[in-house]
Amino acid sequence: MTSTAEITEKYIENHPSIKDCLKKELLNYTQLSKLIAKELEIRNKTSIEAIQIAARRYIRKIKSEDINEDKIIEILKQSELEIKNKVVTIVIEKLYYPEKLIEIELKIKKNKDLFYSIEGSNAITIVTNEKYFEEIKKLFSKNLLETHKNLILIKLKSPKIIEKVPGIAGFIYSKFAENGVNIIETMSCWTDNLFIIEEDHLSEVMGFLKF
Structure with missing residues (x-):
């Protein structure tokens, strides 16, 4: 069975504009969790809270990706x-x-x-x-x-x-x-x-x- 964290990450990955806003810390996690829960028809309160936790973990993950992105851009500047x-x-x-x-x-x-x-x-x-x-x-x-x-x-x-x-x-x-x-x-x-x-x-x- 797919976990809440996996569902949340997949949703964000499929919505580049949301991912970009998360990187820039422009989104309210509570509102984002409610949006994901609504679109995926998740009614359970515990699951909505789990979505919020998963989203916060995801922002830490993509911020670490940004470090690698900086390396990539530096190499491409030399290309x-x-x-x-x-x-x-x-x-x-x-x-x-x-x-x-x-x-x-x-x-x-x-x-x-x-x-x-x-x-x-x-x-x-x-x-x-x-x-x-x-x-x-x-x-x-x-x-x-x-x-x-x-x-x-x-x-x-x-x-x-x-x-x-x-x-x-x-x-x-x-x-x-x-x-x-x-x-x-x-x-x-x-x-x-x-x-x-x-x-x-x-x-x-x-x-x-x-x-």
């Missing part, structure tokens, strides 16, 4: 952003790793252009420059699943210490979610985190990734 425009993604069916894909990869890299391939269970996503879009579409016309054009690739290059601090990826992804920006594709390599977004969101993303 650099690299932007590439005219990026496309092409998703092909994964029947095998096609020889044609290796050939086009070698060609693009020989030209010192952008190329990434992400291999999933049933598909392979190709990330490259727009000028290769039609050529790749033609090569894999029978196995084509999805394409995206007019994209931007954002590379966040961080110091080596990033691998020792937990929560950085979650913190960054939350910034995209909070600002309503969809990530078309994402990947990472050691200290680099890459995000592919629609070009219309570039200025917005540059704003919330400025630390």
Whole structure:
């Protein structure tokens, strides 16, 4: 059976505005407890008191998270952003790793252009420059699943210490979610985190990734 503390924490986690107010100590715990009890249809007085206790414990917990958040922000302040425009993604069916894909990869890299391939269970996503879009579409016309054009690739290059601090990826992804920006594709390599977004969101993303 789910405990009152677990129910309370889950409720707060699902309501970011309440969580934010708790962090800033802007909420009355009694009123918050009554609100949670009402919405979750908890009538028992003892349970309402337990909600209040759980909420107070939760504020201590998220304040300790803020200490880690300070570390995350400090690392991100030392990070650099690299932007590439005219990026496309092409998703092909994964029947095998096609020889044609290796050939086009070698060609693009020989030209010192952008190329990434992400291999999933049933598909392979190709990330490259727009000028290769039609050529790749033609090569894999029978196995084509999805394409995206007019994209931007954002590379966040961080110091080596990033691998020792937990929560950085979650913190960054939350910034995209909070600002309503969809990530078309994402990947990472050691200290680099890459995000592919629609070009219309570039200025917005540059704003919330400025630390």
